Amino acid sequence: MLTERQLLILKAIIDDYIRSAEPVGSRSVSKREDISYSPATIRNEMADLEELGFLEKPHSSAGRIPSQKGYRYYVDHLLSPELLNNSDIVDIKSMFAQKIHEVEQLIEQSAQILSNLTSYTSIVLGPEVFDTTLKHLQIIPLTKEAAVAIIVTDTGHVEKQAVDIPQGMEVTDIEMMVNILNERLKGVSMLELRGKIFSEVGNVLKMHISNYKDTMQMLEKSFTHEKNDHVFFGGKTNIFSQPEFRDVEKVRQLLEMFEEKQLVHQIFRSDSSGITVKIGQENKLEAIDNCSVITATYTADGKHLGTIGILGPTRMEYQRVIGVLDYLSKDMTNTLTKLYQRNK
Amino acid sequence: MLTERQLLILKAIIDDYIRSAEPVGSRSVSKREDISYSPATIRNEMADLEELGFLEKPHSSAGRIPSQKGYRYYVDHLLSPELLNNSDIVDIKSMFAQKIHEVEQLIEQSAQILSNLTSYTSIVLGPEVFDTTLKHLQIIPLTKEAAVAIIVTDTGHVEKQAVDIPQGMEVTDIEMMVNILNERLKGVSMLELRGKIFSEVGNVLKMHISNYKDTMQMLEKSFTHEKNDHVFFGGKTNIFSQPEFRDVEKVRQLLEMFEEKQLVHQIFRSDSSGITVKIGQENKLEAIDNCSVITATYTADGKHLGTIGILGPTRMEYQRVIGVLDYLSKDMTNTLTKLYQRNK
DNA sequence: TGTTAGCACTCTAATTGAACGAGTGCTAAA
DNA sequence: TTTAGCACTCGTTCAATTAGAGTGCTAACA
Structure with a gap:
């Protein structure tokens, strides 16, 4: 167990390092207002903290920097939930003051404001199809052979997919089929949609449609969508201003990750309600092993919808970011809950 | 006017520099197979070429590098149209062998293949709405107040736009209106669409619809779309492998440009048929003052559709890139012409 | 017993200077 | 007109030096 004084010093060092990005020496710690020990005393404590694994030295004659374990402890035990300052709140409020009737618009604006407020890179995962229902x-x-299938969900999300028209199917057949489908499937959860093609409308269609197999294939394809569309970035270049990214190779690695939406989705997706903090290698991806990812989820009616998150260096302003994420995710939840209720 | 020998030497230097990214000295030029002069002679010619503005020196004891004027001359007078090598042609052909019934798919694949073949960054501007017609x-x-308007063009392009429902308008009213609109506007060029709302259907709607003004506003908004969607990148990070981008600040500037779709559109858009080469500061944008942009246009039925282009360092393999662009743009034109004809 | 002053020691970053080499420009000879 | 030769320039590299920040340890102090 750490002593009171060790906690004080550990916090002081991490705070300092977050601000300056430079290794922190005993002298500069002892100069702080809230610390009244001599450099020598600090040095002793620092040596102990290093032995315990909370600090490390870049080299033997440098100051200390926090280790991953140090950051973890800092986040778990040393942070006091910060109240946002007023101007931040005003910024967020002003966004929600606008009329919002489309989920995507809200998402994009949130990503924007998140990166502006934190000056890191923000990533927002849009509502997953699961939680929405078919509207149309x-x-x-x-042409004779090709068509485009369009799906609109109750949240106003539009997906399109190119499909082949089955041999021998006429325009009127398609219209009829679409009518049947809309009648039977409207309001069905997107999650169940593919299953219901068979269970609910399969038999009906079989009666009316000649080329049953191809038609089913076409419908299956119509309902197939990628998760790519659900990833939004804000301030993509912000993080590259951090001194951690002076090296072009690091920049390239991260950029390549950004392009792989699938991967980004996997890394950022969070199920657990509340704030999640992943530090450095906890993210299990080399491109961001000197980064931390902080995420929060937004919901509506208690149902998990999506994730908002921040990507920054491990040397990140955790307190502030957590504050902003917490506040914003709650506001998003509110707005979306209203939006969804209206759609009922 | 440059002498035969000066041309030979200029070409040798630029070719060398493009390959090595290192200033080229007289000795290495004189070693080339196709050159039979001594270093001293080369030096004299180099001094003359420098005086004429085709070459410059990074510093007094370095070799020469091409100036912007040098590249310009090289592109305009020293390039022989290169035949693509076979493996490139196979790559491109194999793409067009696939069944393509959606324009967007073709565009994205083209961007991909373009960046793969050249290892620079490719940018493809999709067909502008102008040249397509309304399909649906x-x-x-x-909700009671909000709707989403969806437009499908004959090329399979789908655009959506959130709109407000005018006060007092019922679902049945909307259905009726949409029917009228589809009847009257199907096949109309997207360019004329906004105008025709008033001239063609305005009167009819006035008869049926109570809240005329708001309705028109809604329709206008439905037909308003951004150009953002029409910019596709391939190999976004490729260009950062070039030694010109060892500096993170340069990388950031370029990345920020990439995010501004509007700007990218403006820089890359080309009207003139054939290949366009813009070198360095000819691009009038600081972020790419050490880059060159080569573009070609693709058409269908002789109508300009869009632009494909490559962004690379000024020290770019002009000959090869021009060859690939030329070939690919023609193949795209072919494919699209067929596609459009089928849609008629 | 906890705290601190003092000091030798370590390591890095910045600076200097020498050696090197690539390349030039000029001159004079072929 | 071409080329060999040579002095000169300038950037790069490497080692040596220095300055400075910071540590760890010891001994003295409260």
Whole structure:
């Protein structure tokens, strides 16, 4: 167990390092207002903290920097939940003051404001299809063989997918089919949609449609969508201003990760309600082993919708970021809950 | 006017520099197979070429590098149209062998293959709305006040836009209106669409719809779309492997440009048929003053559709890039012409 | 017993200077 | 007109030096 004084010193060092990005020496710690020990005393404590694994030295004659374990302890035990300052709150409020009737718009604005307020890079995962229901399905023939299938969810999300028209199917057949589908499937959760093609409308269609197999294939494809669309960035270049990214190779690695939406989704997705902090290698990805990821989830009606998060260096302003994320995720939840209720 | 020998030497130097990214000295030029002069002679010619503005020195005891004027001359007079090598052609062909029934798919693949073949960054501007016609319009109410308007073009392009539902308008009203609009506007060029709302359907709607003014506003908004969606990148990080981008600040500047789709559009858009080469500061943008942009246009039925282009360092393999762009743009034109004809 | 002053020691970053080499420009000879 | 030769320039590299920040240890102090 750490002593009171060790906690004080550990916090002081991490705070300092977060601000300056320079190794912190005993002298500068002892100069702080809230610390009244001599450099020598501090040095002794620092040596102990290093032995315990909370600090490390870049080299033998440098000051100390926090280890991953140090950051972890800092985040878990030394942070007091910070109240946001007023101007931040005003910024966020002003965003929600606008009329918002589309989820995507809200998401994009949130990503924007998040990166502006924190000057790190923000990543917002849009509502997953699961939690939304079908509002409207449309299949629009372009040529004899090709069509585009469009799906609109109750949240105003639009997905499109190119499909082949089954041999021998006429425009009128398609219209009829789409009508049947809309009648039967409207309001069905997107999660169940693919299953219900068979259970609910399969038999009906079989009666009306000649080329049953191809048609089913077409419908299956219509309902297939990628998760790519659900990843939004804010301030993509912000993080590159951090001194941690002076090296072009690091920049490239991260950029390449940004391009792989699938991967980003995997790294940022969070289920657990509340704030999640992943520090350095806890993220299990080399490109961000000197980064931390802080995420929060937003919900509606208690149902998990998506994730908002910040990517910054491990030397991140945890307290502030957590404050902003907490506040913003709650505001998003509020707004979305209203939005969803209206749609019912 | 440059002498035969000066041309030979200028070309040798630029070729060398493009390959090595290192200033080229007289000795290494004289060693080339196609050059039979001594270093001293080369030096004299180099001094002359420098005086004429085609070459410059990074410092007094370094070799020469091409100036912007040098590149310009090289591109305009020293390039022989290169035949693509076979493996490139195979790569491109294999892409077009796939079944393509959606324009966007073709665009994205083209961007991909372009960056793979050149190892620079490719940028493809999708077909502008202008040249396409309306296939289908749909307005789907989400709540009492909000709806989403969806437009499908004959090329399979889907655009969506959130709109407000005018006071007092019922779901049945919307359905009726959408029917009228589809009847009257199907096949109309997207360019004329906004105008025709008033001229063609304005009167009819006035008869049926109570809240005329708000309705028109909603329709206007439905037909308003941004150009953002039409910019596609391939190999975004490729260019950062170039030694020109060892400096993080340069990387950041370029990345920020990438985010501004509007700006990218403006820089890359090309009207003139054939290949366009813009070298260094000819691009009038600081972020890319050490880059060159080569673009080609693709068409269908002789109508300008969009632009494909490459962004690389001024020290770019012009000959090869021009060859690839030329070949690919023609293949795209072919494919699209077929695609459009089928849609008629 | 906990705290602190003092001091030798360590290591890095910055600076200097010498040696090197690539390349030039000029001159004079072929 | 071409080229060999040579002095000169300038950037790069490497080692040596220095300055400074910081540590760890010891001994004295409260």
